[in-house]
Amino acid sequence: MIDRYSPEKIYMQIANAIEADLKDGFEAGDVYLSEKTLTEKFGVNRHTVRRAVEELVKQNILEKRHGFGTFVAEKRLAYSIKSHHRLSQAIAEKGSEVETHLLEKKRIPALGSVAEKLQLKNGDEVLQLDTLRKINGKPIALISHFFPIAIVTDAFDRYESGSLGSFLAKHCDIQAKRISSQVSASMPNAQDSFRLGMSSTQPLMKVKTLNVNLKTNQLVEYSVTRFRGDMMQLELLMK
Amino acid sequence: MIDRYSPEKIYMQIANAIEADLKDGFEAGDVYLSEKTLTEKFGVNRHTVRRAVEELVKQNILEKRHGFGTFVAEKRLAYSIKSHHRLSQAIAEKGSEVETHLLEKKRIPALGSVAEKLQLKNGDEVLQLDTLRKINGKPIALISHFFPIAIVTDAFDRYESGSLGSFLAKHCDIQAKRISSQVSASMPNAQDSFRLGMSSTQPLMKVKTLNVNLKTNQLVEYSVTRFRGDMMQLELLMK
């Protein structure tokens, strides 16, 4: 079953063998063999089967759940246009319920792009708020907000959920205005994919935005939003 | 440096530490520290730093080459979306060399979103042109252009390479103006990842745009651009 003298890596041989095995008696959603079973079946180390399974998870063929097992991934036909939420639409749609939850709040030294964007010195303190955005109960986006400490007031301590924009307007007299956005696609890290309840093989759409105070024109917020790539589509309408 | 009693996994602590380190003294293209060095620096096992680096590779922050080392990933190229702005112009301004190659040309019945966007009946004929865009010799984007047959003239037969926008202006008297763009992130299919010379585990950034003829205001083109997610970043400037 395994050719230890083949130039093809053992984990790839196993990945291929598993893939063939799946087509022969397994259906989407079925629980697949445990790592222990696979270890015995192929006569290799557990790490090696883990590496093989990892390969198939990356390809969306298997899924894993800690403490439960490995199972055959559901087919994702979900890419039809209709299943995409449009940011502008989804929020405006009647019946779409948008929630925002505060996940974390901490003071950190501004590093790299955060310092650069907010025009601070490397190491200047900023307040970081991480929030989770849900639409109709489903996690859609994670947002890390960065505020220069200079604009942070005690009012921030009271924020717990709901629109951060409205909160700033009401309690801090800050009307934020977006002056630029940068959009890119990348893969999620473990924490982000967990928090968004998505497969780590699905991409994120990252939107980095810089906001100024509409009145004073001062830089007040830099934020990094990670949208679930499979659920969100940005819509840009030209004038 | 490493807190072994933190609930945050060691490999994530290291990934974060490396990310901060990178912003402080490393530039795109620089060779980063070897696994051995990192192992000593953080006082952990080599597997653990490998896991951390893996995390950053997934996020397009580091790149690895077998037998050579780890280096800081190149910054994504930025591309501003503005109405009247063409990709070739946007990039050319930065002094990069842009090539466009025709991959395929065919007449097909408009289906689904193509018909919908161009306001055609399902099954109406459209001309599809697939082009590959390279910047400094590297494949960056695949574009599928769809034109209603009504606007297609014999001139189209002469198109082989170069800016399609300029071609339309010169030979078909069409000045295209973008009226909307939709941006999303998704994984590439086998053909796209092959044509773009990228890993099938890296995401694409898809930009769907709808263009009208500036003079007549008629819908003239719908296009779907697949950018390599690891090489491109859209930039949106407000106002």
Added chain:
DNA sequence: TGCCATTTGTTCGTATGTATC
């Protein structure tokens, strides 16, 4: 050319942590 040091890649072994049922 070929050899060597360096660096990443693969595989084995072992132990312990943590989630699920």
Added chain:
DNA sequence: TGATACATACGAACAAATGGC
């Protein structure tokens, strides 16, 4: 609570690619 299964982390050895001499 216990059994099972995946997750993390340590240690060791060898393979394979790279670049310099």
